[in-house]
Amino acid sequence: MLFPDLLSPLVTLNLKDFTMYGAPVVEQTRTVAELADYFLEASEASKISGSRVVYKVQAWQPVKEGTAGGLFFGVSTVMAGKVGREYFMTKGHFHAQSDRGEYYWGVQGQGYLILMNRQRQTRAEQVFPGSLHYIPGDTAHRLANVGEEALIVGACWPADAGYDYHEITKNGFSARLLDLEGSPRLIDLKDLHE
Numbered sequence: 772m773l774f775p776d777l778l779s780p781l782v783t784l785n786l787k788d789f790t791m792y793g794a795p796v797v798e799q800t801r802t803v804a805e806l807a808d809y810f811l812e813a814s815e816a817s818k819i820s821g822s823r824v825v826y827k828v829q830a831w832q833p834v835k836e837g838t839a840g841g842l843f844f845g846v847s848t849v850m851a852g853k854v855g856r857e858y859f860m861t862k863g864h865f866h867a868q869s870d871r872g873e874y875y876w877g878v879q880g881q882g883y884l885i886l887m888n889r890q891r892q893t894r895a896e897q898v899f900p901g902s903l904h905y906i907p908g909d910t911a912h913r914l915a916n917v918g919e920e921a922l923i924v925g926a927c928w929p930a931d932a933g934y935d936y937h938e939i940t941k942n943g944f945s946a947r948l949l950d951l952e953g954s955p956r957l958i959d960l961k962d963l964h965e
């Protein structure tokens with residue numbers, strides 16, 4: 772009788788630095804120069820090196836992008852730092868298939884997951900090692916690092932979710948996570964401009 776093969780996994784995750792190794796893992800790095808306009812005080816970006824890395828993302832996409840029922844796995848690493856008073860953060864996006872949800876979980880460091888719904892109401896959940904976050908559909912999501920070490924976050928999302936950056940590049944989030952006198956505060960843009 773023939774037995775099925777015992778296989779090695781296609782990808783492994785180093786549990787010390789949460790880096791993925793193995794079959795096609797996509798990697799992306801975003802620098803201060805690329806992201807300056809996402810920050811509230813964009814002109815402050817010129818005070819730090821444009822080549823400084825703000826965040827990097829690894830993603831394992833075992834099926835073709837757009838495959839219904841498929842799942843992607845990712846690791847996002849947001850470095851420690853600020854542009855003006857605003858903490859280093861990801862661009863943030865809605866999903867192109869807007870009703871698709873996503874899981875995030877904290878692995879290392881301290882931060883916030885900033886969430887904005889279609890009515891532009893924004894809230895933030897604290898991220899720390901072991902925190903678990905369900906991002907519902909129709910909710911833009913952005914990670915910000917408020918600590919002194921890299922913020923590492925695992926993610927799992929549907930392969931047909933896609934990315935919609937339009938609302939964020941055009942109007943941004945309605946509230947921003949700022950360092951006010953040494954503490955992170957989520958400030959509504961309306962209150963800032965009063």
Ligand code: S6P
Nearest residue numbers: 828845847861862863864926928
């Ligand atoms: C994908 C998931 C993450 C982000 C990553 C970078 O749905 O939410 O992998 O892509 O954190 O963020 P952004 O907003 O630059 O794509």
Ligand code: ZN
Nearest residue numbers: 866873912928
């Ligand atoms: Zn997403």
